[in-house]
Amino acid sequence: MTTFLRDTATVFTREITPAVREPVGLLFDMGQPLLFLFLFGSLLDGAVGSSWQWFVPGILVMMCLSGPMAAGYTLLVDLIGGSMERMLVTPMNRTAMLVGRTMKAMVILLAQAVLIIVLALPLGFQLHPAGVLAGLAMLVALGIGLGALSFVLAIKSAPDGTLFYIVTQVLLFPLLLLSGVLLPIDAGPGWLRVIGHLNPITYIVDAQRALFAGDLTAPSVLYGTAATLVVAVVGLVLGNRAMRQGV
Amino acid sequence: MIHARGLTRVFKVKKQTVEAVRGIDLDVESGQLVAFLGPNGAGKSTTLRMLTTLLPPTGGTATVAGHDVGREPAKVRARIGYVGQKSSAGENFRARDELVIQGRAYGLGTSQARERADELLDLLDLGPLAQRKPGTLSGGQRRRLDIALGLIHRPDLLFLDEPSTGLDPQSRADIWTHILRLREAYGTTLFLTTHYLEEADSMAERVVIIDNGRIIADGTAAQLKNDLAGDQITITTDTEQEAETAARIGDGTAEGTTVRLRVGNAAAALPEYLRALEAAGVKAATAETTRPTLDDVFLTLTGRSLTDDDIPA
Numbered sequence: 001m002t003t004f005l006r007d008t009a010t011v012f013t014r015e016i017t018p019a020v021r022e023p024v025g026l027l028f029d030m031g032q033p034l035l036f037l038f039l040f041g042s043l044l045d046g047a048v049g050s051s052w053q054w055f056v057p058g059i060l061v062m063m064c065l066s067g068p069m070a071a072g073y074t075l076l077v078d079l080i081g082g083s084m085e086r087m088l089v090t091p092m093n094r095t096a097m098l099v100g101r102t103m104k105a106m107v108i109l110l111a112q113a114v115l116i117i118v119l120a121l122p123l124g125f126q127l128h129p130a131g132v133l134a135g136l137a138m139l140v141a142l143g144i145g146l147g148a149l150s151f152v153l154a155i156k157s158a159p160d161g162t163l164f165y166i167v168t169q170v171l172l173f174p175l176l177l178l179s180g181v182l183l184p185i186d187a188g189p190g191w192l193r194v195i196g197h198l199n200p201i202t203y204i205v206d207a208q209r210a211l212f213a214g215d216l217t218a219p220s221v222l223y224g225t226a227a228t229l230v231v232a233v234v235g236l237v238l239g240n241r242a243m244r245q246g247v
Numbered sequence: 248m249i250h251a252r253g254l255t256r257v258f259k260v261k262k263q264t265v266e267a268v269r270g271i272d273l274d275v276e277s278g279q280l281v282a283f284l285g286p287n288g289a290g291k292s293t294t295l296r297m298l299t300t301l302l303p304p305t306g307g308t309a310t311v312a313g314h315d316v317g318r319e320p321a322k323v324r325a326r327i328g329y330v331g332q333k334s335s336a337g338e339n340f341r342a343r344d345e346l347v348i349q350g351r352a353y354g355l356g357t358s359q360a361r362e363r364a365d366e367l368l369d370l371l372d373l374g375p376l377a378q379r380k381p382g383t384l385s386g387g388q389r390r391r392l393d394i395a396l397g398l399i400h401r402p403d404l405l406f407l408d409e410p411s412t413g414l415d416p417q418s419r420a421d422i423w424t425h426i427l428r429l430r431e432a433y434g435t436t437l438f439l440t441t442h443y444l445e446e447a448d449s450m451a452e453r454v455v456i457i458d459n460g461r462i463i464a465d466g467t468a469a470q471l472k473n474d475l476a477g478d479q480i481t482i483t484t485d486t487e488q489e490a491e492t493a494a495r496i497g498d499g500t501a502e503g504t505t506v507r508l509r510v511g512n513a514a515a516a517l518p519e520y521l522r523a524l525e526a527a528g529v530k531a532a533t534a535e536t537t538r539p540t541l542d543d544v545f546l547t548l549t550g551r552s553l554t555d556d557d558i559p560a
Contacts (some may be wrong), residue, residue: 006351007352074339081333083336086397228377
């Protein structure tokens with residue numbers, strides 16, 4: 001167990017070091033969410049009530065989808081190059097290699113989420129501390145599940161990586177748009193709402209909006225938590241299996 | 248250091264069975280420098296990946312650095328170093344950072360890992376490049392960094408998979424200077440694969456030749472060449488007719504006015520051969536003797552040349 005913790009710390013240190021050395025990169029990674037936040041937020045102001053209250057949780061879910069995907073991408077790069085192989089020849093614990101990477105992705109995600117919230121405060125975003133904390137906890141759980149899924153995808157895609165690019169490019173954007181992250185789909189036609197209801201991300205976005213509004217007891221919070229747990233459990237089961245089969 | 252018995256690896260590709268490695272027996276003692284030589288697809292890398300625990304064997308056993316690769320992979324890993332074919336340092340990471348992390352991956356404390364990293368950067372002439380990312384390094388510099396990563400925990404045994412492939416001749420010579428220097432400094436047992444004949448010939452104390460997943464020759468380069476190939480005598484004559492006569496006398500082959508024959512010891516055989524030619528009325532215009540290469544050894548064993556690129560896998 002102690003070697004597991006030590007190995008996790010080693011992998012975490014490796015992964016986080018570039019971000020610590022060049023923190024400006026974190027801001028660049030946030031370019032798209034920030035653009036969406038300020039562009040759509042300003043355009044939609046008044047159309048969906050207080051647009052910032054509605055928009056900030058959506059942007060956070062969006063980052064929670066793209067961040068873990070990026071974690072899978074860095075694993076893929078290491079798998080295609082020789083650095084993953086180099087670490088597999090060391091006595092490091094295999095699971096620690098993925099846990100350390102997931103932890104790094106979560107730290108980055110939390111830092112970015114806090115930054116978004118701080119930036120939105122002067123624009124009229126109202127802070128409900130308990131709801132925000134619960135919302136962030138849900139995002140971390142979702143991020144761990146998605147991160148594990150993206151690691152599995154990266155491992156299955158090596159050595160050429162085509163599968164990874166196809167799935168992330170084809171799946172990610174529709175998943176986002178059809179969850180109502182950027183635009184409300186409740187007002188859309190019936191078929192769109194049906195698709196929205198089949199998308200687990202929809203429930204998580206709705207739950208996040210309720211939590212960020214300070215409404216901890218809304219039914220959507222329950223559905224969102226359930227969807228998050230499903231993603232997390234599926235991700236961890238598949239991730240664990242992929243690791244045991246060997247990278 | 249390495250004891251393999253009947254080591255086998257079978258791959259299943261699209262319902263077809265590919266026998267990459269077909270029952271290898273191999274013993275490498277401590278302190279040796281062994282070159283594992285063979286054409287592309289011969290099974291060199293697959294064997295290396297089994298010996299380094301990256302790939303489970305489908306048959307046979309291997310004990311590496313005192314532990315079985317199948318039963319105690321972690322103990323094997325702790326005692327060996329491995330320099331793979333691809334660049335070992337991550338693109339997004341600085342050279343020294345990667346070295347320190349690698350040291351910690353082997354259980355060194357942070358300060359000890361830093362000391363070792365600096366020592367190796369120094370030893371491999373990478374000191375000024377410590378803060379650079381691999382993308383900004385030359386091919387030879389990257390390879391030296393790979394070797395440093397493989398040595399951070401001072402393993403007794405270092406595996407190198409094609410350490411000099413893809414480098415220009417000068418960088419290749421430079422890598423070898425460093426490999427030999429490290430060996431002197433740490434007394435590491437070295438096991439490396441290569442398809443460069445000259446390298447195996449000049450650097451290794453022992454050459455193991457693999458073809459089609461089987462070991463077909465094993466010994467010092469000089470032994471292999473003496474036992475399996477022999478020297479070559481080449482003479483030229485003025486006419487093709489004379490060349491044919493000369494070939495017949497020496498039991499060789501004529502090609503135009505050039506005659507080639509294989510003999511055990513060319514220095515001793517040449518004067519005798521020239522006298523025989525003179526007696527038959529054939530005048531040799533030029534005569535030279537060449538020592539065999541490992542390629543001649545491979546040619547004798549397989550009927551193919553190692554330098555042919557289109558050798559079937």
